[in-house]
Amino acid sequence: MKPILAIAAILVAGGLGYALWPNASQTSQSDDVSSLEGGALVDVLVPDTLSQNAQIGQLGYEAKCAACxxxxxxxxDGVAPPLVHVIYEPSHHGDESFQRAAEMGVRGHHWPFGNMPPVEGVTRADVTMITAYIRELQRANGIN
Structure with missing residues (x-):
């Protein structure tokens, strides 16, 4: 019985250490991203045209997401990561990841920006349109 308790105590201590250690999970692949003009972290090619859903999403993005x-x-730079980045490609962060991030916030894990708080005042439908906008920007920049 004592070995089981010892193993359980080690697992709990390890989990707490991981959760509480500053930037423990931020073994960032993006530390080499440096600021461009105006504080942007990546140079984004904006497509000439956007679908209707992406146009609606652009308005939502500008209202709720662009500040960060x-x-x-x-x-x-120093605020929040670029969403037009391979880390957020659909096969790594699916559309539901954006839904959950907006609803519940996100614990920082890829970037050294800290945690993202939940976004107040956006619905699932809003995030669906915002995601359409982000996905079209990603495709225009070779991120599929």
Whole structure:
């Protein structure tokens, strides 16, 4: 019985240490991203035309996301990461990841920006349109 308790105590201590250690999970692949003009972290090519859903999403993005994630999802130096980045490609962060991030916030894990709080005042439908905008920006920049 004592070995089981010892193992359980080690697992609990390890989990707490991981959760509480500053930036423990931020073994970032993006530490080499440096600020461009205006504080943007990546250079984003904006497509000439957007679908209707992406146009609606652009309005939502500008109202609720751009203050942190920057114009055209290019990130903001010292504030928030770019969403037009391979880390957020659909096969790594699916559309539901954006839904959950907006609803519940996100614990920082890829970038050294800290945690993202929940976004107040957006619905699932809003996030669906915002995601359409982000996905079209990503495709225009070779992120599929």
């Amino acid at each position: 994630h920057g114009a055209n999802a290019a990130g903001e």
